Amino acid sequence: MVGLTFAFAIIAVLLRANYPTGPHTITFDQSILLIMSIGTVVMLFIKPIILAFFDHMTFRIVSAIYQAFLAIIFLGLMLVGFLFPSVWVIVIGIGGAIVNIGSIIAKMVAGTKGSAVTTFYE
DSSP: OHHHHHHHHHHHHHHHHHSOOSTTSOOTTOHHHHHHHHHHHHHHHHHHHHHTTOOSHHHHHHHHHHHHHHHHHHHHHHHHHHHTTOHHHHHHHHHHHHHHHHHHHHHHHTTTSSOOOOOOOO
């Protein structure tokens, strides 16, 4: 689910570049700024992608907290879509928030109710 949220974030950056709202926003004409924006999104998502590989309660809690911040960011993106009327930004904001909240719930439920988690202590 982190990968799906990452895809929503990249789509949001590309939509903002395709439909600029003013002179100080990124566009496809400013390729360096667009690459820097996408690089920032990639750097933002490296931590939850790495944490997704670990199956320990501590890592799951840290990942859930981090993804809660990302859900708040997507909800803020939805509000930006209402300020500058853009249906696609609102849809990306709602979709990203729903996927993030679903990922948090799935991450916290996994391994708690009788699931087969194998651990080795030596």
